[in-house]
Amino acid sequence: MARIFSGIQPSGELHIGNYLGAVKNWVALQGTAESFFCIVDYHAIIAAYEPSQLRQRRREMALGLLAAGLDPERCSLFVQSDVPDHTELAWIFNTVTPVGELERQTQFKDKSARQESVNAGLLNYPILQAADILLYRADTVPVGEDQVQHLELSRVIARRWNAQFAADADFFPEPRPLLTPTRRIMGLDGSSKMSKSTGNTIGLLETPEEIWAKLRPAMTDPARLRKTDPGNPDVCNIYTLHKAFSSPDTVAHVAQQCTTAGWGCVDCKKVLAGSMETELVPIRTRAASLRANPALLDDALASGAEKCRAIAKETMRGVRERMGFTA
Ligand code: TYM
Numbered sequence: 001m002a003r004i005f006s007g008i009q010p011s012g013e014l015h016i017g018n019y020l021g022a023v024k025n026w027v028a029l030q031g032t033a034e035s036f037f038c039i040v041d042y043h044a045i046i047a048a049y050e051p052s053q054l055r056q057r058r059r060e061m062a063l064g065l066l067a068a069g070l071d072p073e074r075c076s077l078f079v080q081s082d083v084p085d086h087t088e089l090a091w092i093f094n095t096v097t098p099v100g101e102l103e104r105q106t107q108f109k110d111k112s113a114r115q116e117s118v119n120a121g122l123l124n125y126p127i128l129q130a131a132d133i134l135l136y137r138a139d140t141v142p143v144g145e146d147q148v149q150h151l152e153l154s155r156v157i158a159r160r161w162n163a164q165f166a167a168d169a170d171f172f173p174e175p176r177p178l179l180t181p182t183r184r185i186m187g188l189d190g191s192s193k194m195s196k197s198t199g200n201t202i203g204l205l206e207t208p209e210e211i212w213a214k215l216r217p218a219m220t221d222p223a224r225l226r227k228t229d230p231g232n233p234d235v236c237n238i239y240t241l242h243k244a245f246s247s248p249d250t251v252a253h254v255a256q257q258c259t260t261a262g263w264g265c266v267d268c269k270k271v272l273a274g275s276m277e278t279e280l281v282p283i284r285t286r287a288a289s290l291r292a293n294p295a296l297l298d299d300a301l302a303s304g305a306e307k308c309r310a311i312a313k314e315t316m317r318g319v320r321e322r323m324g325f326t327a
Contacts, residue, residue: 003033003138003140004032004033004035005037005132005136005138005140006141006143007037007038007040007043007080008065009043009044010057010061011044011197012057012060012196013060013196014204015204016194016203016241017185018144019204020180021143021183022144022180023070025178026070026075027070029140030070036076036078036304037065039058039061041054041081042080042086042128043080044057046121046122046125062077062300065077067205067283069283072300072303076303078308085316086128086312087128090131092131092161093127093161097127097160101156102153105149105150107125107146108125126150126154127153129154130157133154133175134172134175135311135316136312137171138173139175139176140175141154145183151176151177166322171322186240187200190222190236191219202215204280205287215272220237220265221236224265230258231259233259238268239258239268242254242271245272245279246272250271
């Protein structure tokens, strides 16, 4: 049976970029195959952080994911550090990965260029990511576009480890990314990827007032200077969000109003805010009931971790055996 795995950092906020690029797909896919979704707290400690906040950020992420529609009956939701085998397998994969391949990763190049002192965790980050996926021998990884290069490396690692240690050459399957039509959501500045670290996000659990305060000044077609100028929807980030949240009829109407200068950008944004509300209200409602009943969250994470520990143990037995350790 196919296995689905994906992960998300406990950044403290689940934003609509995460949701449209990955999490919405997780919700749609759970139950179609054995599904594992992981809150990757070992990855999150690569940048400076406040230990007292890590627990809170993990819980907040778990709450957001359950509110978005993950169902513990149909998938395993768990925290990475609850399954220590992730780091053991990562260590093993370190030994089959040339440093040059890690240095070529775009995310490493971008992030290390902005830091004076680069820790080894940042370089080795994609190895831990490969271990996350391969520990469950998953073949399908629903992610946003920014993760595709890391997944290519995961495939290379699987192939290389198989060739070196597994007579049954496909002990680890080569995992494939699964992308959504909204694989890269831009931030409200319209110029860089929506990301918590850039501060250009809309949180999935924000109130309508908070969302409107962000949408109102958000970047649209930069060439449309006056309300009476026709706009070009194809270069407008608000139009992209309409395609993600509004009905096809509304999307067609938006394009027509924009190109004929029928609506100003604020009119268009009001319609978008309405479409977003339709999708976000049930998510907010589920979040409120989870906050009122925190045991649901604890139970989901505990049963997810228990299931994952059993599978991880089984994989590690196979790995250790093939590598000459005591199994
Ligand atoms: P992270 O936490 O940055 O993001 C989680 C998921 O959200 C997607 N995403 C986006 N998609 C579209 N537009 C955006 N603006 C946007 N921002 C984020 C990401 O592509 C991702 O799918 N390295 C991973 C976490 C990870 C992982 C894994 C993923 C660790 N181990 C194993 C898959 C499999 C990361 O930092 O995602």
